[in-house]
Amino acid sequence: xxxxxxxxxxxxxxxxxxxxxxxxxxxxxxxxxxxxxxxxxxxxxxxxxxxxxxxxxxxxxxxxxxxxxxxxxxxxxxxxxxxxxxxxxxxxxxxxxxxxxxxxxxxxxxxxxxxxxxxxxxxxxxxxxxxxxxxxxxxxxxxxxxxxxxxxxxxxxxxxxxxxxxxxxxxxxxxxxxxxxxxxxxxxxxxxxxxxxxxxxxxxxxxxxxxxxxxxxxxxxxxxxxxxxxxxxxxxxxxxxxxxxxxxxxxxxxxxxxxxxxxxxxxxxxxxxxxxxxxxxxxxxxxxxxxxxxxxxxxxxxxxxxxxxxxxxxxxxxxxxxxxxxxxxxxxxxxxxxxxxxxxxxxxxxxxxxxxxxxxxxxxxxxxxxxxxxxxxxxxxxxx
Numbered sequence: 001x002x003x004x005x006x007x008x009x010x011x012x013x014x015x016x017x018x019x020x021x022x023x024x025x026x027x028x029x030x031x032x033x034x035x036x037x038x039x040x041x042x043x044x045x046x047x048x049x050x051x052x053x054x055x056x057x058x059x060x061x062x063x064x065x066x067x068x069x070x071x072x073x074x075x076x077x078x079x080x081x082x083x084x085x086x087x088x089x090x091x092x093x094x095x096x097x098x099x100x101x102x103x104x105x106x107x108x109x110x111x112x113x114x115x116x117x118x119x120x121x122x123x124x125x126x127x128x129x130x131x132x133x134x135x136x137x138x139x140x141x142x143x144x145x146x147x148x149x150x151x152x153x154x155x156x157x158x159x160x161x162x163x164x165x166x167x168x169x170x171x172x173x174x175x176x177x178x179x180x181x182x183x184x185x186x187x188x189x190x191x192x193x194x195x196x197x198x199x200x201x202x203x204x205x206x207x208x209x210x211x212x213x214x215x216x217x218x219x220x221x222x223x224x225x226x227x228x229x230x231x232x233x234x235x236x237x238x239x240x241x242x243x244x245x246x247x248x249x250x251x252x253x254x255x256x257x258x259x260x261x262x263x264x265x266x267x268x269x270x271x272x273x274x275x276x277x278x279x280x281x282x283x284x285x286x287x288x289x290x291x292x293x294x295x296x297x298x299x300x301x302x303x304x305x306x307x308x309x310x311x312x313x314x315x316x317x318x319x320x321x322x323x324x325x326x327x328x329x330x331x332x333x334x335x336x337x338x339x340x341x342x343x344x345x346x347x348x349x350x351x352x353x354x355x356x357x358x359x360x361x362x363x364x365x366x367x368x369x370x371x372x373x374x375x376x377x378x379x380x381x382x383x384x
Contacts (some may be wrong), residue, residue, distance in 0.1 A: 003239075006271070029059055040221060044354060047224070064156040067148065067160070085147075096379060148189055159189065195198075226250060241278070257368040264290065267288075296370075296373065315350065324362045
């Protein structure tokens with residue numbers, strides 16, 4: 001029987017698909033068990049959510065109570081309060097060992113009425129309406145943390161708040177100050193704040209006067225080191241019934257720009273390109289890259305067309321090679337902008353669109369696939 005493609009991308013990975021970040025998992029798990037707040041920052045596609053979910057899985061397996069919230073789709077303070085309370089209530093109701101909590105016990109600690117529904121399979125779903133009514137949303141948040149803390153007094157408790165940068169856009173002053181107050185009340189409970197929009201998260205956590213400054217330990221997630229990812233790629237290929245040499249795996253890693261999601265994406269495409277052959281070759285990596293670029297061409301075209309002329313010239317130059325001295329005359333001349341301020345404006349806009357990134361002192365395109373498309377689909381941004 002033909003084996004399934006063993007590589008996963010585009011969504012959080014788990015179990016064998018997770019490339020072990022042993023040091024980060026151990027450190028984050030220890031903070032969760034000790035009731036210490038933490039901040040996890042990384043660009044998109046670096047495996048941040050996969051790390052959080054794996055840490056949470058291990059935390060729960062060890063007997064802890066841990067809720068998970070994705071704030072990406074929240075647009076109002078009421079919605080934030082509702083999704084946080086829903087996640088906490090569901091976690092509290094989850095049986096752990098001999099501990100059992102009833103809905104009645106949960107409702108003793110909250111000031112809003114839940115929405116309870118029964119699915120076709122008989123499963124009961126608990127939620128809270130995004131419009132929480134006369135109860136102030138800050139009180140709802142406080143209830144959520146109090147519930148998690150008081151119902152888990154005999155075991156560690158944690159709450160993961162993913163895509164936390166979203167709260168900076170809600171309300172006239174954002175909600176960061178409110179979460180600072182909630183965190184101060186969450187004694188013994190670890191709050192893990194995670195975000196992928198680095199400039200916003202750093203404004204909330206690191207800059208002078210930041211509302212969450214000094215509130216917890218900062219984890220800045222980088223790419224998975226090449227040796228670790230190469231070993232993972234080789235192992236997963238074997239699980240899929242194919243052989244992938246370390247040299248080809250290393251070339252694949254670098255071609256994908258080292259970004260974990262993109263590495264897995266390219267590995268998936270190369271595995272697919274190998275077809276019935278038992279060995280994944282360098283030719284398969286090239287074919288996989290071409291296939292990804294072809295499928296994403298319309299998306300890349302839309303992104304490119306939405307850019308200003310100066311931004312287009314900048315991404316075309318970065319597609320040729322990463323640039324360290326973006327304010328040097330040579331770069332200003334090639335992208336045809338008047339001064340350093342114009343470059344700053346272009347890079348800031350491109351960073352906000354997550355099209356460029358600064359890494360190891362150089363500016364580069366965030367997506368190697370976008371770079372390959374800009375190079376005409378050759379897969380070689382330098383045009384060699």
